[in-house]
Amino acid sequence: MMSRPAVHPVEAPPMTIAAVPRVRMKDIQGMPGTLGSLLLRLCQLVFAVISIVVMLTTSDFPSVTAFCYLVAAVGLQIIWSFILAIADVYAILVKRSFRNTAVVSLFAIGDGITSTLTFAAACASAGITVLISNDLDKCKVNHCTRFMSATAMAFLSWFAASPSFFMNFWSLASR
């Protein structure tokens, strides 16, 4: 009679992947520190500068509160986009991206505030411009074209600002 081993043969345990850390998100273009982000910042900057210059060349913009607010909001957008563009250039030069949660939070909050202000100013200006040109039909005594151009440029600046905000917010939520 053969002795029966007390321990029965056991298959080798399957390889598990429990130790593999959670996959880190790759740098998606548009996240802070990438070339896409820098391009977005430059778009914001250019459109905002055109908007504020066109608005400032109209002599009568201070008589309408919404236009003064547009100048203030777009001015803030210019300052913010300029600072962030410099930060992006630096990050690209040293070939690093912003991983620090606090920094990305700051970027996301700042982007949220500036883009909301720019959008609000553009909407208010658009309301006034449509009132002057369509509802009151007083384009002959007003700089309708310039008001419209400044408003359109502010909208474009906001268009370029919202992807930055969403990319920052997304990269913050997904870590």
Added chain:
Amino acid sequence: MMSRPAVHPVEAPPMTIAAVPRVRMKDIQGMPGTLGSLLLRLCQLVFAVISIVVMLTTSDFPSVTAFCYLVAAVGLQIIWSFILAIADVYAILVKRSFRNTAVVSLFAIGDGITSTLTFAAACASAGITVLISNDLDKCKVNHCTRFMSATAMAFLSWFAASPSFFMNFWSLASR
């Protein structure tokens, strides 16, 4: 001589946690299907209804494009918030929350669109209202108080709508 078993005893494989699924996010109040979300929806609904009713009681709102746009945008907000409030009530009654990515994406996109439209309409109306009351000083011949109330209510509706959007977007990004 004892027969040596061909297979050597092997220790039992250690318990691995590979099979445990990734920890599910808890239901944070404000995410779709929670009581917080329902309260936000009701706030949006109430403020939007007050806004549209106040604006419709002014006889001369159709003469200003921005006010017509406010009525349209707030009307859309009412429809959207009403549908989502019903969805929340259903989810609370059957004690489930919305886990499906497609559904939460739909909610996030819809919230983003409606809240942006409401905010734009509120900003445009605010621009016009400030123009009428401060810049032109023509409150005697216009329903300034009603325009202001409708605008303020639209802003409050947007205030209640943005947390819904951010919670949806966050829960989408963090899965």
